[in-house]
Amino acid sequence: MPELKVTPLGAGQDVGRSCILLNMGGKNIMLDCGMHMGYNDERRFPDFSYISDGPLTPFIDCVIISHFHLDHCGALPFMSEMVGYTGPIYMTHPTKAIAPILLEDMRKVSVEKKGDQNFFTSQMIKDCMKKVIAVTLHQSVMVDNDIEIKAYYAGHVLGAAMFWIKVGSQSVVYTGDYNMTPDRHLGAAWIDKCRPDLLISESTYATTIRDSKRCREKDFLKKVHECVDRGGKVLIPVFALGRAQELCILLETYWERMNLKAPIYFALGLTEKANNYYKMFITWTNQKIRKTFVQRNMFDFKHIKAFDRQFIDNPGPMVVFATPGMLHAGLSLQIFKNGLPTKIT
Ligand SMILES: [Zn+2]
Known part of the structure; x- marks a missing residue:
């Protein structure tokens, strides 16, 4: 079996800053690009220098965002506009519509209230969102000749999705937060029957039983x-x-x-x-x-x-x-x- 490599640039043993680098069939796919809400220094963003000291475009084939929460997309304008990435970014239509509102709100609080420096601007959020390709559920999307992706309903928040990713004969399913029971406004997560070589899942509350x-x-x-x-x-x-x-x-x-x-x-x-x-x-x-x-x-x-x-x-x-x-x-x-x-x- 060809090599399959997973490198967490955030999350991992930590909560927040979800950003996972997936290498399969010689392709590099970034899963989420979140920020850490607990830090005000450079630790709030994933350490992209692990990939390259310069722009990331030659090293990343695509970025996939699971949902609009900032621990999953908060570092995206930093990555694309400040570190430098011009390749494709995929997310669902609702995520594309709502993420920039949250990003702008967070930017205002960080820059205008807390006085943070080295932060992205409103214009950068806009430029970043222009690079986003919105996907529909169950729609098979060819990123290039080798990478195929498909989004599935994840519940959790409006527009949240799990992604099935296929390169050559290998496949991976990635999911950020998801819900198995419908709540008052969203349905339950659902995916086609499949046999991925690897399943990567959010697990923050996996071992916690919350009150009814x-x-x-x-x-x-x-x-x-x-x-x-x-x-x-x-x-x-x-x-x-x-x-x-x-x-x-x-x-x-x-x-x-x-x-x-x-x-x-x-x-x-x-x-x-x-x-x-x-x-x-x-x-x-x-x-x-x-x-x-x-x-x-x-x-x-x-x-x-x-x-x-x-x-x-x-x-x-x-x-x-x-x-x-x-x-x-x-x-x-x-x-x-x-x-x-x-x-x-
Ligand atoms: Zn979430």
Whole structure:
């Protein structure tokens, strides 16, 4: 059997900075290009000097990105625009649409708030995204005459994919985070029956049993309900894109079922933009949402409205979603100072 070599430039024994170099049949394929959220120095990006001290184009045949989380794509503009890579980059359509929003948000925090130097610019994010070739699920893509790739649904977040990669007689399946059970807004991972020579999988929570989601959700709804019943205000800091959508759906359904009247607001910003992407890519969500979509778009929430600053002083109960970044300087802080008795994390 021809040699198959795997070199983790990130992740490996670590959480974050997923970046795996796969060498098969004489081809070099980079699987994910993430950043480490725990570092502010050069360790935040994979050490590309392992591959070359100069531009990487002659040494890498293609880059494949599994999903939009920054620990999987956060180093991409650095790699392509600063280290130098002009070859093909593959990801799904939703990932291509959402990744630049997260990259720009992270850049702003790093450069404008923390004063980081040697960081990519907004223009570099744009130039990097121009190199991206968006793929559709189950579509066989020939990278060159020898490399064939195919994306499969992974659940986890909108657009997340596993990739089947074939070079010559060998094949590898690579997956970042994936979900085997459908959640409130996404379906379960699925792949064709296959016999890869190697399976590379994310395993961060592989040996952890997390509390039942249903219990946590019930607990969450109970706390929110109690608070608004007392006439209180609830501030929910949400950042993770998928989580925000899930909580919106959860509250929306609960409000409908319990016939609650307290207003729910969604602070404008990152997640609102993302909400629109969920609407655009409704076919990527789970079957239940897709069915509802035939009657009305599930993401056009009946009880959840965009938040306006003038609502801050409104008397009576309310629930507000805002991003944690806003807790430091922005909207959340202002709402918080205006006497929010309850905060749920
Ligand atoms: Zn992820």
